[in-house]
Amino acid sequence: MMDAPAEAAIDLQLIVNGTVRQVRTEARTSLCDLLRDALHLTGTHAGCEHGVCGACTVLLDGQPVRACITLAAACDGRAVTTVEGLSGPLVDRLRAAFQAEHALQCGYCTPGMLVSAVDLLERKPGADDDEIRRDMSGNLCRCTGYVGIVRAIRSCTRS
Amino acid sequence: MKPVPFRYQRAASLEEAVAALAGAGADDDVRVIAGGQSLGPMLNLRLVRPTLLVDIHRIEGLRAIDVLPDRGVRIGACVTHAMLEDLPSGDRLPPGLADVLRHVAGGIAYRAIRCRGTIGGSLAHADPAADWPSALAALGATIELAGPAGRRSVAASAFCLGLFETAIEPGEVVAAVVLPGSVIRRWGHRKHCRKVGEFAHAMAICIDRGGEALEAWLGATGGAPVAIALDRGALAGTAGSEAQRRALLRERIAAALPDSIATGDAYARHLHAQMAAEAVNDILANR
Structure with missing residues (x-):
């Protein structure tokens, strides 16, 4: 990477997956690139890099955001949860369901799918198939045709 | 797919944001960033190549939703679409108004976009395909702008002038959206x-x-x-x-x-x- 002009260097402190991380980066660095290149958390995938595909979705203070169009500088002092940091009973069930329902093939979209699905299930624990399809419409998968993904998420709803 | 290098300044108050815009050099291309859900892609695609970004999204007063004496509502510019989508039911707002706001906000892009994108940013960007310009015009909203000469208000119906073109003057920032409280039947x-x-x-x-x-x-x-x-x-x-x-x-x-x-x-x-x-x-x- 080219050296940043001194004026564009910026010091940040983020809580990433529960750990405080200090990092110096450029003002233009996206949260996605910071996670991958500086913190080596490569589970967050860069897909379209303009907010359309959803592969880079992470939780920022518990809310889903596109890491590719969120500036790292805007996250100073805030808590980021990546796919590596997702945990708990719901996440365990979701991971098992993704496996059981063949909800992934190449796996490129999977981190974003999991993050978005966890958010969906927490907000709408009783979601039906239509709601799941609607709420997951911001995450593109080019392998599965979505049927397995919807089925996996549906199996984790309270119904 | 990476933005050009730029300087970044996070404003702690609206006054600081206006001062940052006023203080930019003649060679500076300054952009105000709130949620960045339109500006972010434009930066990545280098459709915009600013030298300075002024970030207003942490300004406390811009994230407030206040019910007014006439039961209208003042929505700070940095209130996200998700905050409006999640407006609690109850009698804080006139029922019809809360329903419209929830419906329009909830239909914008995807949840991850709605959690960052702001009502003020959407207006300032003025993408013709955006939801708020027409919705706020129909709701009889007023847009509050802050600038070097102080505050002024513009009717939402006269705010968007065309493709990515608004009534915002150089040096001004969108501060809030004010909606009248009369009942929506x-x-x-x-x-x-x-x-x-x-x-x-x-x-x-x-x-x-x-x-x-x-x-x-x-x-x-x-x-x-x-x-x-x-x-x-x-x-x-x-x-x-x-x-x-x-x-x-x-x-x-x-x-x-x-x-x-x-x-x-x-x-x-x-x-x-x-x-x-x-x-x-x-x-x-x-x-």
Whole structure:
């Protein structure tokens, strides 16, 4: 990477997956690139890099955001949860369901799918198939045709 | 897919943001960033190449939703679409108004976008396909701007001037959106997207506050939102005939649409008429 002009260097402190991380980066660095290149958390995938595909979705203070169009500088002092940091009973069930329902093939979209699905299930624990399809419409998968993904998420709803 | 290098300044107050804009050098290309859900992609694609970003999204006062004495509401510029989508039910806001805000906000892009994107940013960006420009015009909103000369207000109906063009003067920042508290009796909002969450190709909103005139607006016209002249009497004349109502709407829309659509794109015209008919039907069905 080219050296940043001194004026564009910026010091940040983020809580990433529960750990405080200090990092110096450029003002233009996206949260996605910071996670991958500086913190080596490569589970967050860069897909379209303009907010359309959803592969880079992470939780920022518990809310889903596109890491590719969120500036790292805007996250100073805030808590980021990546796919590596997702945990708990719901996440365990979701991971098992993704496996059981063949909800992934190449796996490129999977981190974003999991993050978005966890958010969906927490907000709408009783979601039906239509709601799941609607709420997951911001995450593109080019392998599965979505049927397995919807089925996996549906199996984790309270119904 | 990476932005050009730029300097970044996070404003702690609106005054600081205005000062940062005023203090930028003559060679600076300054952009205000809030949620960055439109500016972010434009930065990554280098459609914009600023030298300085002024970030306003942490300004505490800009994230407030305040109910006013007239039961209207003042929404800070950095209130996210998700905050409006999640407006609690109850009597804080007039019922109709809360419903419209929840519905419009909840239909914008995807949840991850709505959690960052802001109402003020959407207005300032003025993408013709955005939801707030036409919705806020129909709701009779006022946009508050802060600038070096102080505050001023612009009616939402006069705020968007065209494609990415607004009434914001250089050095000004959107501070808030103010909505009147008069009761909304019935409303309809429809938009057509090729895929859920994608940019809309046609959009219509209709608000009935009980008066003779209905507030009916089209969005996603490729330019500024377009008002459709529509009143209760004209609609009553088409009662019982869906075909007549559609014909009336087609005629009113044709009179209102910009030439580019009115004379050119029959498909776009059809979509706009369809969305308007559905928005009006929502009102009639909700009697």
